[in-house]
Amino acid sequence: MADTTPIEWTDSTWNPVTGCSKITAGCDFCYAERFSERFRGVGGHPFEGGFDLTLRPARLSQPLQWRQPRRIFVNSMSDLFHKEVPFSFIDHVFDTMEQANWHTYQVLTKRSSLLVRYLRRRYVDGLAPPHIWLGVSIENQDNAVRLKHLKLAHASVKFVSFEPLIGSVGPVDLKGIDWAIVGGESGPRARPMAEEWALEIRDYCRKDGVAFFFKQWGGIRPKSGGRKLKGREWNEYPPIGPQLEPTAA
Template sequence: MAQASEIEWTDATWNPVTGCTKIGPGCDNCYASRFAERWRGIDGHPYEQGFDLRLWPDRLEQPLRWKKPRLIFVNSMSDLFHKDVPVSYINSVFETMESADQHVFQVLTKRSSLLRKYINQRYQESVAPDHIWLGVSVEDREHSSRIEHLKQANASIRFVSFEPLLGPIGKVNLGGIAWAIVGGESGPKARPMDPKWARELRDQCLRQDVSFFFKQWGGPRPKSGGRTLDGEIWDGFPVHRMKKPMSEMFARS
């Protein structure tokens, strides 16, 4: 079901798909997999199948029933562009998002080439609506090609989540990117994030006019290391690209 979220950069989560498979080092200690596998084999539990991929058609229209505008993270417990999610089902998810334009939807994937292919087929003569933000996760320099795939997609608002940040990204061209999120890994096997990596990304965002959001340092728990970077809270959002100020669209505390 759709739920209020403790993730700092969103208001709620919506999971019309759950479950996934690992495709890179950023997936090694996946929080969603760790959570879901606790319930494997428990009859009647939403995660009785653990983290195996599952479609939830009965959840497809949930955002249409939410009248109050909110930021919605799509598939916090999966990846919409997993190769085993049928295109027809992805179409249904996009139809809901297109209709529920009182919200902003945040779609995040590691499968960047599949995102690019789908978006460019769906919006051949235009771009995705500006209330559907499209993003990719990048954990280190070796996976930065995902950013280029995203830049090639017909999107209005593009964002990159550098979380968990597992290594330096180096110099990166963020042209066409509206928003960057940076965060360290959390959980019992969390790998530390070097402050230099976060500062390097922050400084590049500032130079390239990209909204910068510092989510967390990480550690055994998400809030273990706090959220300040060089003594400041960085809560940048791409508000300059939205139709209304954030304060008018969302009730954020």
């Protein structure tokens, strides 16, 4: 759990699961894998097992320790809806998010069909509470089906991370989506992002009334290309209700 993070659209990260496996082109040069594998075999290090999928039950209660409300990116080093994460463990993650309801949680997945299935199971006759934002990653037109899945999800707040944006997403209907993030890839083998790919998403957001956040151009380092699109920073967030006060410990 990181009290601070360089990720521009969140305040902190919480990783009750770490490690993952690649499923699409957006995973090719994964920053989390690159970081984790540096420590494989280092005894006593949290990433001694590299990027192997690892459940970390000792971390499940961590958000309860933070009394000041904040945005928390859930599983920045994994995918909560990886097929090898049991629904029973995901239940514990959601239990914590529901209990520590003074925070806003940002849950992002590439396994959109499993997201839909899980939310239908947990919220049979309703929606996930609005302080739990549910989102999918889409890196190009090949994975636009994740948007269709997200629209079916029992979520109150829905968002899409177009990151790393490695191709045009083509025509997209963002009606019913609350937030869109766009960002280029970073790292030693970063694939460049064309301006027109970012602008077409921005324009779809404008058309459909979706908050738009431009994270980065990317490059060798995340900050290499800066954050300005057409001469300005885009830091929009979806409107949410008033933050709740922390419940009694």
